[in-house]
Amino acid sequence: MSSGKRIGILTSGGDCAGLNAVIRAVVHRAVTTYSWQVLGIEEGTHGLLDRPVRHRVLLPAHVDGNILRQGGTVLGTTNKGDPFAYPMPDGTKKDRSQEIISGCKELGLDALIGIGGDGSLAILRRLAQEGGLNLVGIPKTIDNDLGLTEVSVGYDTAVAVATEALDRLQPTAASHARVMVLEVMGRDAGHIALAAGIAGGADVILLPEIPWTVDGVANRIRQIRAQGRNFALVVVSEAATLPGGGKARQEFTDGQKRYGGIGSYIGHLIAEATGAETRVTVLGHVQRGGSPNPRDRLIASAFGVHAVDLIAHGKYDRMVAWSNRKVIDVPIADAIKAYAAVEVDGTLVRTARGLGIYVGEPVA
Incomplete structure (x- = not known):
């Protein structure tokens, strides 16, 4: 268990109820238990494209019980602009993945927690692999179609x-x-x-x-x-x-x-x-909007705590999941591959x- 880590957290894809509860849990677990620093990255991967990188230091005082009740995400998010084929003003597409990777390195992150659905997690995983980033994923989608987890953040409220x-x-x-x-x-x-x-x-x-x-x-x-x-x-x-x-x-x-x-x-x-x-x-x-219901708040909180614990144990390229009334973790690649339709x-x-x-x- 190493101390003094600096971890980043971002939300990606469409918003949903429960995202702020995840952020709150990550901050409390990381700061209170491990004495780490948590950087909230604004507007998902878009924040990592800007220079300076758009981020803020998150402390427990910033994420008290009130944030638990709020819908949306205080960090902002995006569901546009694939960094590997980013739409430019002139109509062309450009690979801007290295800019995102360098943004993470400029922040000096020891690990990154990405909250997203299958599309967002697939992009984040590819970025992590190409950039040597330590990634932990948290599933959120009102569609509840991510594999290997019985429920994702936002579904129950929807x-x-x-x-x-x-x-x-x-x-x-x-x-x-x-x-x-x-x-x-x-x-x-x-x-x-x-x-x-x-x-x-x-x-x-x-x-x-x-x-x-x-x-x-x-x-x-x-x-x-x-x-x-x-x-x-x-x-x-x-x-x-x-x-x-x-x-x-x-x-x-x-x-x-x-x-x-x-x-x-x-x-x-x-x-x-x-x-x-x-x-x-x-x-x-x-x-998507409105206050998360109690089950989404509980699931989100459990996911956030477990994600931080995975970093503490050096377990990366994993996604937290819910199975048989408890939190587990699975390979991100397997979760993305195992699409869960009705x-x-x-x-x-x-x-x-x-x-x-x-x-x-x-x-x-």
């Missing part, structure tokens, strides 16, 4: 927000005899839609992993009506596949095409097939079908 949305939509649906369609996030995995749909009493859940048909959705709604109920709740993941194949995407002013619009598309199909009055709600970034015959899909929820067509 599910809670989506569930609350269903709770709030149900009375309006019943009052007006409507079908309410809720579009939730989920880049390529349907974990949020599935979990929130079950917890929120949805009648239809549409996922990227399981094909569905208009007839299947319409038949479920007709069945509900025949049973005497005047409303229905439909949850759809933004990445759910369209009946004819492909995904619903929207082009934004920055030129990027992102998932979105499938909720309105499905609402139209339902109205056309059943004659029901439909309304669509798109949660979007509401699922299991089409898994417990939650079987649970949903057992409750009479339409979750698409059975997969042979």
Whole structure:
């Protein structure tokens, strides 16, 4: 156990609830237990590109209990600008990885803690390998699709927000005899839609992993009506596949095409097939913001403490993970490789079908 270390911490990729709880845990463990110095790097890898490097010294006094309750990340983050193909003002792309590596070395870091999803951790790992940096990863993604961990920071709060949305939509649906369609996030995995749909009493859940048909959705709604109920709740993941194949995407002013619009598309199909009055709600970034729920605060705190302990024991190129009610650590490369989509015959899909929820067509 060496003393006097200087470690860096950064958040990368999209924000989510619980990031500040990770930062707080890292600072308290590193400073209070090991007497190390912690440098918070601002705006992820972008902060390492600037000269001087944008960073701040973090002390326990800076990360008291109040930060535990805050959404987002006090360090800022970025989900743009791959350092190995960085977009330049003239439209070209440039490899700026060595600038990031030299930024870490200018700070004199003995180790770096990176908080991110599979894409961010893959980039950070490549930087660490090429630059000889000591890296420890912490998984965060509301999609919960990182392998080898049962849960990532931010997922539980996102599910809670989506569930609350269903709770709030149900009375309006019943009052007006409507079908309410809720579009939730989920880049390529349907974990949020599935979990929130079950917890929120949805009648239809549409996922990227399981094909569905208009007839299947319409038949479920007709069945509900025949049973005497005047409303229905439909949850759809933004990445759910369209009946004819492909995904619903929207082009934004920055030129990027992102998932979105499938909720309105499905609402139209339902109205056309059943004659029901439909309304669509798109949660979007509401699922990322706000105060983290208790479980995200607990997971984040446990991850942050364990990440610092890994550095103390000289264990690098590892990602902390949650398994069987405890924190473990796994190789970052294995976690990235083991992508975790919804299991089409898994417990939650079987649970949903057992409750009479339409979750698409059975997969042979």
